[in-house]
Amino acid sequence: MPKKNVFLRKFCHNSTLLKMVSLKRVLLFIAVLFIAVSPFRSFAAEEAHGNEGKTKDQEIKEHIDHHLKDDYYFTFFSHQESGKHYGFPLPVILIDNGLQVFSAGEFEYGAKVVEKNGNYYKLYHSKIYKTDAAGTITYDEKHHPTNEKPLDFSITKGVVGLMLTTVLLFIGFLSLAKTYKKGPNAIPTGMGRVLEPLVLYVRDEMAVPNIGHRYKEFMPYLLSVFFLIFTLNILGLTPLGLNVTGNISVTLCLALFTFFITNFKGNKDYWKHIFWMPGVPVPFKFVLAPIEVLGMLTKPFSLMLRLFANITAGHSVVMGLIAIVYLFQHQLTVPGSIGVSMLLTLILFFLELLVAFLQAFIFTMLSSLFIGMAVEEHAHH
Amino acid sequence: MDALIHDFSFGLFFWQFIILLIVIFILGKFAWKPIVNALEEREKGISDALASAEKAKLEMARLTNENEQLLKEAREERDVILKEAKELKDKIVAEAKESAQAEGSKIIEQAKREIEDQKLKALAEVKNQVSSLSLDIARKVLSKEFEDQGKQETLVSDLLKDVKLN
Numbered sequence: 327m328p329k330k331n332v333f334l335r336k337f338c339h340n341s342t343l344l345k346m347v348s349l350k351r352v353l354l355f356i357a358v359l360f361i362a363v364s365p366f367r368s369f370a371a372e373e374a375h376g377n378e379g380k381t382k383d384q385e386i387k388e389h390i391d392h393h394l395k396d397d398y399y400f401t402f403f404s405h406q407e408s409g410k411h412y413g414f415p416l417p418v419i420l421i422d423n424g425l426q427v428f429s430a431g432e433f434e435y436g437a438k439v440v441e442k443n444g445n446y447y448k449l450y451h452s453k454i455y456k457t458d459a460a461g462t463i464t465y466d467e468k469h470h471p472t473n474e475k476p477l478d479f480s481i482t483k484g485v486v487g488l489m490l491t492t493v494l495l496f497i498g499f500l501s502l503a504k505t506y507k508k509g510p511n512a513i514p515t516g517m518g519r520v521l522e523p524l525v526l527y528v529r530d531e532m533a534v535p536n537i538g539h540r541y542k543e544f545m546p547y548l549l550s551v552f553f554l555i556f557t558l559n560i561l562g563l564t565p566l567g568l569n570v571t572g573n574i575s576v577t578l579c580l581a582l583f584t585f586f587i588t589n590f591k592g593n594k595d596y597w598k599h600i601f602w603m604p605g606v607p608v609p610f611k612f613v614l615a616p617i618e619v620l621g622m623l624t625k626p627f628s629l630m631l632r633l634f635a636n637i638t639a640g641h642s643v644v645m646g647l648i649a650i651v652y653l654f655q656h657q658l659t660v661p662g663s664i665g666v667s668m669l670l671t672l673i674l675f676f677l678e679l680l681v682a683f684l685q686a687f688i689f690t691m692l693s694s695l696f697i698g699m700a701v702e703e704h705a706h707h
Numbered sequence: 708m709d710a711l712i713h714d715f716s717f718g719l720f721f722w723q724f725i726i727l728l729i730v731i732f733i734l735g736k737f738a739w740k741p742i743v744n745a746l747e748e749r750e751k752g753i754s755d756a757l758a759s760a761e762k763a764k765l766e767m768a769r770l771t772n773e774n775e776q777l778l779k780e781a782r783e784e785r786d787v788i789l790k791e792a793k794e795l796k797d798k799i800v801a802e803a804k805e806s807a808q809a810e811g812s813k814i815i816e817q818a819k820r821e822i823e824d825q826k827l828k829a830l831a832e833v834k835n836q837v838s839s840l841s842l843d844i845a846r847k848v849l850s851k852e853f854e855d856q857g858k859q860e861t862l863v864s865d866l867l868k869d870v871k872l873n
Contacts (some may be wrong), residue, residue, distance in 0.1 A: 395714065396716055396719055419718075453716075468709070470713060477717070477718075478716065478717065478718040479718045479721060479722070480718055481722075482716075482718065482719060484719045484722075484723075485718075485719060485722040485726075488722060488723060488726045489726065492726055492729065492730055495730060495734060496733070496734070496738075499734055499738035499739070499742065500734075500737055500738055502738065502742060503737060503738040503741045503742050503745075506741055506742060506745030507741075510745045510746075510748035510749040510752060511749060511752060522742075522746075525742055525743070525746065526746065529743065529746070542743060545739055545740075545743050546731050546732075546734065546735030546739045546740070547731055547735075549734070549739050549743075550727065550730045550731045550734055550735070550739070551727075554727065554730060573714075573716075573719060574711050574714055574715055575714075575715050575716045575717070575718075575719040575720040575723065576719060576720070576723045578715070578720060579720050579723040579724050579727065580723070580727070583727060634711075
């Protein structure tokens with residue numbers, strides 16, 4: 327991910343030591359201020375001591391990397407000085423010689439090797455690996471662990487985020503659906519007043535213009551995807567520290583849905599345009615076919631990467647800006663660095679709010695565009 | 708790309724798949740479908756209401772037009788009736804005048820004739836009276852004149868003279 331590294335270098339080049347790794351996201355100015363200021367003096371004093379030889383730059387990078395990845399703990403804060411984490415461990419579900427279910431708390435944040443039914447597991451960089459009793463991790467030349475990974479169906483932080491989002495969507499939309507039980511002229515109240523225009527927006531701006539009269543068939547998918555992505559993006563901006571849509575597994579799954587719907591619903595014309603492009607000379611048909619087949623794959627691939635990259639970049643930059651508090655204390659003084667960090671984070675936060683909506687919009691828009699292209703009736707050529 | 712593949716977690720993919728399916732099917736059945744249908748129904752209701760309002764407007768305009776037409780016709784009819792009545796009146800008046808005139812002239816004619824008759828009668832009477840009176844006078848004069856013989860002879864000769872002159 328070169329994109330991420332660019333951001334990190336930009337914001338983390340002034341390196342000394344970072345101790346406190348607590349705040350992950352910003353929601354409110356004041357919340358940030360409170361959380362950032364309180365533990366901050368004690369860490370400033372700690373700077374000179376060194377922390378396993380890591381520079382401040384590396385610490386920040388590690389912390390951001392850690393945030394961007396999925397996790398087996400739902401951590402709100404951690405106090406690195408005392409090694410205390412404020413949060414709760416999540417259940418680990420492994421399929422490895424049968425079903426192994428245990429709490430992630432047993433890993434003690436990677437410090438301990440967990441033994442279950444004769445298998446040893448170690449938590450290393452937010453991933454579970456099979457190891458021996460001593461917890462040895464072997465690496466390849468790129469410093470990636472070569473240990474075997476068990477089939478992992480754990481309820482991770484991302485899954486918790488998804489479940490939370492699902493619950494929110496259920497509450498919001500089942501209640502909205504209920505208001506219409508009184509008849510179509512019943513006007514929604516409360517949250518429904520916000521949700522109804524969004525539903526209309528999805529229908530009138532995305533589904534209908536791109537798909538046409540068959541739009542109703544695809545509304546459940548488009549609405550689900552739009553609101554799921556939108557809610558997850560917004561949740562990612564809260565101090566919960568969730569990063570679900572910035573995870574490649576999630577965006578891959580979403581993109582695959584669009585891919586399969588597009589290709590299963592594609593009509594004869596759609597396939598004809600891929601394999602035997604009408605209206606061009608025969609030799610070109612042979613040239614165009616592989617390009618079109620490639621296009622079939624690049625469409626969902628771009629969907630996957632766009633959402634992932636935008637959300638990841640947003641989270642990285644916000645965290646980088648928060649890191650200004652620790653990196654520029656000497657140059658800007660303590661209140662100065664906090665002020666600069668707050669101001670920049672606040673500005674970026676509003677941009678991220680826009681991005682949260684925009685990415686949900688783009689994903690749904692392009693999905694409906696691809697579906698529309700697949701189900702389009704071609705009158706003549 | 709390497710990092711992307713390394714970061715891929717099958718577990719999260721699996722849960723995302725299951726949850727997305729649940730969301731699509733549960734919300735699809737209990738939320739999206741009723742919401743989309745209700746919105747469509749509402750829009751249809753609104754457009755129907757607008758259409759019927761438009762229709763009512765047209766109907767209203769038609770009725771107004773019709774009323775105006777009726778009023779116009781009624782006015783015209785009234786005018787015609789009034790005109791006819793006036794003509795009739797004029798005719799009656801004229802006839803009455805004419806007949807009155809005719810009657811009047813008849814009466815005048817009759818009166819004239821009566822007057823003439825009366826005049827003639829009176830004249831005849833006067834003539835009779837004058838003749839008898841003159842006869843009386845003549846007889847008295849004659850009786851007085853012819854008492855003298857000489858005078859008679861003179862008269863006769865005078866008369867004879869007159870005859871000759873005639």
